[in-house]
Amino acid sequence: MSLEITAEQEALRETSRRFLSEATPLSRVREVMATDTVFDTELWTRMATELGALGLAVPEELGGAGLGYPEVSYLAEEAGRALAPGALLATAGLAVPALMAGNERARARLLPRIVDGAAVGAVAWLDPGADWSSTSPPTRAARDGHGWTLTGDTSPVLDGAVADVLLVLAEHPQGPTVFSVEPDQAGVTRTPLPGLDQTRGLARVELDGAAAEPVSAPGAGRAMVTTALDHANVVLASEMVGGAQACLDMSVEYAKEREQFGRPIGAFQAVKHKCAEVLVEVEGARSMTRYAAWCASHNTAELPTASAIAKATAAEAYFRAAAENVQIHGGIGFTWEHDAHLYFKRAKTSQMLFGDTGAYRRHVADLIGI
Amino acid sequence: MTADTVSSPIPYSDAALEFRREIRDWLARNAPEDLRGVRAVPRMPSPELKPHLDRWASTLAEAGLMCVAWPREYGGRGLSGVEVAIMNEEFDRAGVPRLTRGMGESLVGPAIITHATEEQKQRLLPPIISGEHDYCQGFSEPGAGSDLAGLRTRGVVDGTELVINGQKVWTSGYYKANMLFCLVRTDPEAPPHKGISYVLLPIERDGRSNGVEFRPITRINGAALFAETFLTDARAPLDNVIGGLNQGWRVAMTTLGSERGGSATTQHVAFERQFWRLVEKVRERGLLGDVRVREQLAWAYSRIQVIRANGLGLTAELAAGRSGGGLANGSTSKIRWSEFQRAMTEMAMDLLGPDALVTGPDYQLDEWQEEFLVTRSHTIWGGTAEVQRNIVAERALGLPKEPRPAKGVTS
Structure with a gap:
């Protein structure tokens, strides 16, 4: 393929x-x-x-x-x-x-x-308050008869409040290990967190002796989270490309119909050049994301770098597209009623999710060995 | 990435893979040792290098490896964009330059093939392949840059000839050319786009001047690689008008449309080499531990990978038999790479510190100083970055055209 x-x-x-x-x-x-x-x-x-x-x-x-x-x-x-x-x-x-x-x-x-x-699945690996780059597991695993229990708090967990399968990174005698936790049990408390982007669900998950089963090999949890993130960034970049395209489509449609000074605002270079620049960025982000997705299925050696670049590139394209979309719409673009803010908020929070653009640049620098 | 594994990102046909083997074998036998490692040809080769390049160019022409995108019936090989890309990859792999016949191959040939009469094709195409005709371009004028249709150089029919008077500018490669392909106004009464002819003008005739005078213009890097061109009663046979009198605009548009080629999968290679040379310089300066520097370098590397991914995606679509790339891909690609190069070389200057302040004697520039200066032209030639944005906005996004007031064109 x-x-x-x-x-x-x-x-x-x-x-x-x-x-x-x-x-x-x-x-x-x-x-x-x-x-x-x-x-x-x-x-x-x-x-x-x-x-x-x-x-x-x-x-x-x-x-x-x-x-x-x-x-x-x-x-x-x-x-x-x-x-x-x-x-x-x-x-x-x-x-x-x-x-x-x-x-x-x-x-x-x-x-x-x-x-x-x-x-619904969710993966939890962050200490509450920690940076995305933090590597310390948020929970501890303990032997309990034949099985294991986990204790500790983790936040923010993407869709943690609705997940039926919680995969949680925990400290284990042999190193960080991922366990699965069924959320419907005593010892699991989940609190939805109100998000700046109201279209994405975030939650805090508190575990107190919750029964758990190992999913990764002992000590291989950190690598598992990394692998998950390499793939998640392909999916996130794809979402961002789609969101950016939606913003560009909205901008172009509005620039064609909104008239000022006796002509459509899209006839003014100040506006049409913005749209052209957004297209260039979206097209580049789409190409990079498509390549990263191909790597996820065919060239796993290049996946970490390709997906990190796709994530950062799509994030920049999306934020640019969403911000210019608000600007091109003028006053109406700043209202709650108009949909532009939904994309604007999704764009910025997606850029921050799993690590901001600077963090991903530093990650790319590490990956290519400079 | 190797081409013949099953996990290639490009769906090469068996014929394309066979073509790759053929080129690779041919290069294994014929790649000249004296040019090994010379991947990019300098704009003005040194007197020592030039004979080696000329010899290699002749070898390529004899082997049918010049003007390869042209149809076979006109001396080309009828290669698709994918095959040209393969050729570029294999030459790069062999470490020798893939020479072309410059603007004659990329601009004039396609215009002739698309618009000329059969007689003109038979007469004008072979000398491009052999190198006998070396073309430079006479499109822009002091008063007609981005607004090319406002050009005023006049062409008047006199018997079987066109007599040309006027001034062109930014004529690249004038110093080695013996032909000028130019746009002249042959009907001053017609609307701007309708009174223009596309003509191939000999710079000398019978060993004597043909009224074409070049005055070199020194560029911002100190080199005189282009010129102002003054045309004073210069004469071209009417037989050298391509596409018919007053039909030159659409011929010129073909030309501009073909100003890009099968470089989609190799364009990033030169950028990547340049990137790693910069990393070495920065390493020598002891700056690789600086977080800000690491982020800047990773930004540049990422942009190069976007260019690469875009080229791979485009080539994959081409190989699958689709046109690929959308309505304004030439313009979006140009905006992407030209603005990247500008930004990357600006960044390089910052990273190289005090050393970058000092040149050699006689304004001799190092690679980074040279690139920092020369890349400014990339967002100007072949349609400025602003014109490219208009093209993208109007053709790909369907935004309304700029108001274009009618412009007087009579001189």
Whole structure:
């Protein structure tokens, strides 16, 4: 499989776009973002069953479609365009690749539930208040008879309040290890966190002797989180490309119809050049993201660098597109009523998620050995 | 990335893979040792280097490896963009320059092939391949830069000839050219775009001056690589008008449209080499531990990877038999790489510190000083960055055109 977009991928993109615009128009997004958990259960089930959204990159023997990250990327691009609320990034971006790198037992037990939409996945690795670059596990694992328990607090956890499969990094005698925790048990407290971006669900998760099962090999937890992030950044970059494209489309449409000084504002170079610059950035981000998605399925040696670059590049493109979109819309773009702010907030918070652009640049510098 | 593994990002056909093997084998037998390591040809080669380059150019022409994108019936090889990309990759891999016939190959040939009569094709294309005709460009004028259609150089029919008077500017490569391809106004009454002819003008005729005088212009790096061109009763046979009298605008647009080629998968290679040379310099200065410097370098590396990914994606689409790249890909690519180069060389100057303040004797510049200065031209030639933005906004995004007041063109 090469980089070109196949007819099947094109069809997947079209189907996803049509499905999402019907199932979760921005009016619906606004309803969902007024809830604590920012989660639309019906949408989630339909995405899993009608689009097969969560099993695209999961092998067929585990219930998935056996495709790859290019397919996940095209779907995520459409989800980003629609600002679709839900746990696609947390589940398909973080939890699925983490489980794919995990032990066979955890994979067989958890992946089929995720693929058929019965379970939302989330990955938790941050100490509350710590920087994204922090490497100290937020919880401690302890032996409890035959099994393990975890204790400690972790925050922010993407879609942690709605997750049915919590994958948590914990200190273990042999080094940091990822465990799975079923959230419906005594010893697990979850608190939704109100987000600056109201279209994404964040939560604080507190564990107090919660029963847990190892997912990674002992001591391999940090590597598992890194692998998950390499893939999540492909999914996040794809969402950002879709969001950026939505902003550019809005800007161009408005610049064609809004008239001032007797002509459409899009006839003025000050406005049309902004739009052209955004297109250049979005096109570059899309190319880089597409390549990173290809690496996720075909060239894993280059994946860490490619996905880090895609993440930082798409973040810059998205923020630029979203900020210029507010500016091009003028006063109306600054109102709560207009949708421009939803994208603007999603753009900045996505740029900050998992580490800001400077952090990712330093990461790239490390990866290429300078 | 190797081409023949199953995990290539480009869906090469069997024929394309066979072509790669053929070029690789040919280079293994024919790549000249004396040019090994000379990947980029200097704009003005030294007297020592020039004979080596000329010999290699002849070898390539004889082997059918010049003007390779032209159709076979006109002496080319009819290579697709993907195959040209493969050729560039293989020459780079062999460490020898892929020489071309410059503007004759990339600009004039495509215009002739698209718009000329069969007689003109047979007469004017072979000398480009052989190197007998070396072209420089006479489009821009002192009063017609981005607004090219405002050009005023006049062409008047006199029997079977066109008599040309006027002034051109920014004529690159004038010092080695013997032909000028230029736009002249042959109908001053017609609207600006409709009264222009595209003509191939010999710089000398029968060993004597043909009314073409070059006055070198020194560029900001101190080198005189382009000139003002004064045309005084210069004569070209009417048979050298391409596409018909007063039909030159659309011929010129073909030319501009073909100013890019199969460099999509190799463009980043030179940038990457330059990047690693800069890293070495910065390492020598002991600055690689500085977080700010690391972020800047990673930014540059990332932009290069975006250029690479864009080229790979475009080539993958081409290889899959689609046009790829959207409506204004030439313009978006140009904006991306030209503005990257400017920014990267500005950054390099900062990172090189006090040493970058001092040149050699006679304004001899090092690589970074030279690039810092020369890259300013990349956002000007071939359509300024501003014109490229207009093209992107109007063609790819469908935004309304700038108001363009009618302009007088009579002299």
